[in-house]
Amino acid sequence: MKFKTKSKVSCGIPTASMPDIVFMLLIFFMVSTVFKESNGLNVVLPAAKRIEKLPGKRDVAVIWADRSGRISIDDKLIQIADIEPIIRAKARDELHPMKLVSLRIDKDVEMSKVTAIQQQLRTVGSTALNINYSTKTAVD
Amino acid sequence: MFLDKRKKGSAEIPTSSLADIAFLLLIFFLVTTTIDTDKGISLVLPDLGKATEVNKKNIANLLINANGNVLLKEEPIAIKQIAERARQMLQENPRLIFSVKTDATTKYDVFIAVLDQLKRASASRISIAEPES
Numbered sequence: 001m002k003f004k005t006k007s008k009v010s011c012g013i014p015t016a017s018m019p020d021i022v023f024m025l026l027i028f029f030m031v032s033t034v035f036k037e038s039n040g041l042n043v044v045l046p047a048a049k050r051i052e053k054l055p056g057k058r059d060v061a062v063i064w065a066d067r068s069g070r071i072s073i074d075d076k077l078i079q080i081a082d083i084e085p086i087i088r089a090k091a092r093d094e095l096h097p098m099k100l101v102s103l104r105i106d107k108d109v110e111m112s113k114v115t116a117i118q119q120q121l122r123t124v125g126s127t128a129l130n131i132n133y134s135t136k137t138a139v140d
Numbered sequence: 141m142f143l144d145k146r147k148k149g150s151a152e153i154p155t156s157s158l159a160d161i162a163f164l165l166l167i168f169f170l171v172t173t174t175i176d177t178d179k180g181i182s183l184v185l186p187d188l189g190k191a192t193e194v195n196k197k198n199i200a201n202l203l204i205n206a207n208g209n210v211l212l213k214e215e216p217i218a219i220k221q222i223a224e225r226a227r228q229m230l231q232e233n234p235r236l237i238f239s240v241k242t243d244a245t246t247k248y249d250v251f252i253a254v255l256d257q258l259k260r261a262s263a264s265r266i267s268i269a270e271p272e273s
Contacts, residue, residue, distance in 0.1 A: 022162040029169035046249045048256035054178040107249035111242040122188045134180040
């Protein structure tokens with residue numbers, strides 16, 4: 001009979017290298033994971049269209065300012081005058097020197113407050129001058 | 141002899157469950173990883189006390205009042221039209237500096253919208269003046 005001449009190809013998926021593949025993925029995620037360190041304040045960010053991505057999260061200092069006038073860095077509520085020494089210390093950090101300051105400011109905050117924060121950053125100078133106004137992506 | 145009676149157990153590490161363990165770890169890191177990157181408008185602030193003299197005709201003043209109305213070169217303009225107008229002005233004078241001046245009580249939202257419009261016009265020379273209080 002003709003049926004018997006059919007070749008029998010093994011149809012199982014080879015699983016021997018599966019742990020290798022999984023380990024590779026695992027290592028990728030382990031390396032790229034940055035655990036959330038701070039929750040910040042409750043802010044509604046303004047929206048903008050022409051925006052840039054931040055290079056990473058490791059060398060960025062985040063300053064939060066919410067609509068009730070509170071300012072926070074690293075989950076600590078601070079006064080405007082405290083920004084300068086804290087940011088200065090971050091800029092001098094030996095392990096992860098700060099390269100950029102991200103401003104996460106609520107859209108209803110008044111500009112006098114924003115300028116006051118910027119003035120503090122200007123007194124620190126050099127690396128604190130690179131800022132990023134954190135925004136959402138606008139749809140229009 | 142005693143030596144011969146020693147049990148010969150398998151000396152291999154069982155690897156059949158290795159994939160399971162790796163998957164478990166993988167799923168943990170998949171769940172805890174946050175891919176959302178921060179986005180925003182980048183700017184470089186000037187150093188303190190570094191005022192430079194600029195020719196007046198190279199400056200375009202953008203004034204924003206407390207209600208969010210904008211004046212561009214003494215003419216009122218809708219925020220959405222700033223990008224187009226700024227692009228025209230930049231074509232006429234590529235060295236133009238946009239000086240954004242806000243009121244102390246202007247909302248941050250409006251300021252970002254204006255800044256976004258200038259960025260859309262590919263304006264690279266933007267100056268932020270201090271609000272008068």
